[in-house]
Amino acid sequence: MLSSERFIERLKEEGFSFFTGVPCSLLSGLISCLENRPDYLPAVREDAAVGLCAGAFMAGRLPVLLMQNSGLGYSLNAFTSLNLIYKIPVLVIMSWRGHLGKDAPEHIIMGDINENLLKTSGMEYAVLGDDNAEEVLARALRVIGQGLPFTLLVKKGQFDERH
Amino acid sequence: MKGTEAFRELVPMLGDRPVVHANGYICRESFQVLDREANFYMIGSMGLASSIGLGVALGRQDKQVVVFDGDGNVLMAMGTLAMIAAAAPKNFVHVVFDNQVYESTGSQRSLSGEIPLEEVARSVGYRHTERVTKKEELGPAFKRMLAEQGPSFLLVKVEPGFNPKTGRVTHSPEEITARFMRALQ
Numbered sequence: 001m002l003s004s005e006r007f008i009e010r011l012k013e014e015g016f017s018f019f020t021g022v023p024c025s026l027l028s029g030l031i032s033c034l035e036n037r038p039d040y041l042p043a044v045r046e047d048a049a050v051g052l053c054a055g056a057f058m059a060g061r062l063p064v065l066l067m068q069n070s071g072l073g074y075s076l077n078a079f080t081s082l083n084l085i086y087k088i089p090v091l092v093i094m095s096w097r098g099h100l101g102k103d104a105p106e107h108i109i110m111g112d113i114n115e116n117l118l119k120t121s122g123m124e125y126a127v128l129g130d131d132n133a134e135e136v137l138a139r140a141l142r143v144i145g146q147g148l149p150f151t152l153l154v155k156k157g158q159f160d161e162r163h
Numbered sequence: 164m165k166g167t168e169a170f171r172e173l174v175p176m177l178g179d180r181p182v183v184h185a186n187g188y189i190c191r192e193s194f195q196v197l198d199r200e201a202n203f204y205m206i207g208s209m210g211l212a213s214s215i216g217l218g219v220a221l222g223r224q225d226k227q228v229v230v231f232d233g234d235g236n237v238l239m240a241m242g243t244l245a246m247i248a249a250a251a252p253k254n255f256v257h258v259v260f261d262n263q264v265y266e267s268t269g270s271q272r273s274l275s276g277e278i279p280l281e282e283v284a285r286s287v288g289y290r291h292t293e294r295v296t297k298k299e300e301l302g303p304a305f306k307r308m309l310a311e312q313g314p315s316f317l318l319v320k321v322e323p324g325f326n327p328k329t330g331r332v333t334h335s336p337e338e339i340t341a342r343f344m345r346a347l348q
């Protein structure tokens with residue numbers, strides 16, 4: 001397990017300075033570290049959060065977008081018709097509900113296809129683990145440096161939860 | 164008033180303010196009237212001009228940020244109005260060209276004939292909202308918007324009547340980003 005607080009600290013050390021998203025219980029620890037900060041704005045939908053992050057990036061901020069993988073369905077058009085063609089990067093922290101088919105029914109299909117959706121739309125991603133956080137973060141920063149979005153997939157139990 | 168007439172009225176008043184455009188004819192009309200580096204032409208992602216504009220406004224509080232939006236775009240992203248009102252950036256000016264149709268896809272009826280969008284904006288918490296229907300009212304109303312503390316919302320009722328010969332935005336999306344970021348520096 002990774003510490004939510006420490007992870008947010010690391011993101012800030014790397015220059016991330018704008019946070020938004022729609023909650024997922026798997027990300028509740030991360031969001032509770034952000035909720036009362038002025039650089040966090042709750043988003044109403046994931047696609048609106050993609051737009052918000054794009055604007056913040058062009059205004060000089062480095063954005064982080066937290067979402068459940070269900071939000072990938074809502075935001076795929078924004079990633080493909082905004083970020084990928086305009087070269088606007090964002091770090092996406094995406095919970096992986098339905099991993100290995102063990103979850104509530106509404107998560108099973110997306111949990112099965114989210115990796116393929118990311119791959120087929122040309123979005124780079126990595127699965128976060130206990131031992132690869134630094135390596136994955138370095139890779140994310142390289143991709144973001146090229147002007148592209150990068151997704152960190154987060155499985156259940158990866159971060160401490162607070163709910 | 165026609166959409167083009169409204170653009171011709173507003174564009175000279177923009178100064179060097181960054182403007183985020185909704186997709187469809189709004190990009191193309193504005194591009195045709197005057198192509199500015201500080202124009203972000205969002206050609207896809209219907210509904211997201213407002214959230215992009217909010218991000219710019221929050222990231223650059225020293226700049227007054229204008230969004231040129233459409234009724235169909237606003238209706239698609241009404242939740243974003245709540246984000247704008249909650250974040251309450253003083254430097255945010257939302258202009259909606261309301262022709263009551265999805266003109267870019269062949270003028271199919273939208274819901275804005277029944278739904279007064281400026282009242283939605285007011286009740287959600289925009290600080291300053293106005294509706295304009297006459298051309299001679301537009302300039303003064305926009306001037307007030309630029310002078311007031313935002314977030315502000317100006318609903319401009321326009322007649323459909325886009326000239327389909329109007330060209331497309333010729334810059335590539337990547338160029339649009341680079342130009343816009345240069346203009347923001």
Ligand SMILES: Cc1ncc(C[n+]2csc(CCOP(=O)(O)OP(=O)(O)O)c2C)c(N)n1
Pocket residue numbers: 077185186187188189207208209232233234235236237262264265266267268273
């Ligand atoms: C997600 C999505 N759905 C549909 C479209 C097709 N589309 C492009 S522009 C447009 C109409 C936009 O309406 P409005 O904001 O009122 O602008 P107008 O065309 O009237 O100027 C539509 C439906 C799209 N680009 N994206």
Ligand SMILES: [Mg+2]
Pocket residue numbers: 233234235260261262263264265266273
């Ligand atoms: Mg319209």
